[in-house]
Amino acid sequence: MQTITAALAFLLERDLERLVKELEAFRQEENLWKTAGHITNTTGNLCLHLAGNLHTYIGAVLGSSGYVRNREAEFSLKDIPRAELIRQVQNTKAVVAHTMASVTDEQLQQPYPQQVLGYEMTTGFFLVHLTGHLSYHLGQINYLRRILE
Numbered sequence: 001m002q003t004i005t006a007a008l009a010f011l012l013e014r015d016l017e018r019l020v021k022e023l024e025a026f027r028q029e030e031n032l033w034k035t036a037g038h039i040t041n042t043t044g045n046l047c048l049h050l051a052g053n054l055h056t057y058i059g060a061v062l063g064s065s066g067y068v069r070n071r072e073a074e075f076s077l078k079d080i081p082r083a084e085l086i087r088q089v090q091n092t093k094a095v096v097a098h099t100m101a102s103v104t105d106e107q108l109q110q111p112y113p114q115q116v117l118g119y120e121m122t123t124g125f126f127l128v129h130l131t132g133h134l135s136y137h138l139g140q141i142n143y144l145r146r147i148l149e
Contacts, residue, residue, distance in 0.1 A: 004108055008127045009100035012054070015134045016093040019047065020086055022141050029082050031148045041075065043141045047085045048074040050137055051092040057130055059092075061113055062123070063099030103127075 002010075023043070026032055032044040041049075052074045059065035108124030116126065 003105050004124065005100060005103050005105050008124075008131060009097065009103075011131050012058075012096050012100065012134065013093055015131070015138055016050075016054075016089055016096065019050065019089050019134075019138055019141070022138065022145060023047065023082055023086055023089070026082070026145055027149050031145070032082060032085070033078055034148055036144065036147045039140075039144055039147075041140070042078075043144055044078070044080060044085060045075050046137045046141055047089060048077060048080070050134055051088045053133065054092050054096055054130065057114075057116065057126070058099050059095040062103060063095065065095060065099070067095075 023032070026043070032047075033042045035042055049071075052069050052071060055065070055067040056069040060067040060069070103123070108122060108127070110123055112121055112123045112126040115121075117129070121129075
């Protein structure tokens with residue numbers, strides 16, 4: 001029987017691998033930094049945002065990795081090569097895997113150390129939120145790629 005922690009780790013790692021596949025699926029690398037219509041964030045910026053988000057809330061907060069987030073840069077940096085974005089996602093996947101391997105199901109019932117959403121929540125609740133957040137932006141990236149290409 002799979003634990004909740006193992007299931008969350010699997011989903012996060014699976015979707016980070018899907019993010020790599022989306023980045024690789026762009027036929028024209030410059031489209032990673034374009035938007036269309038009323039879409040305001042580029043694939044590249046969403047990729048940086050997801051990496052920063054997971055490095056912060058899983059790696060730094062739960063895993064004491066020492067990562068320091070620059071959220072503003074996640075949305076302002078431009079024209080980072082695809083290979084570098086992929087490297088960052090793969091690094092994020094490794095940090096998530098390493099950290100989640102030490103999270104226990106009992107820990108999921110404990111309060112998350114920060115009130116990120118403006119209210120107290122359990123670690124398990126917040127990890128479910130992070131999984132949904134990753135999936136949400138992954139869908140946006142897929143949609144944007146289809147529009148642009």
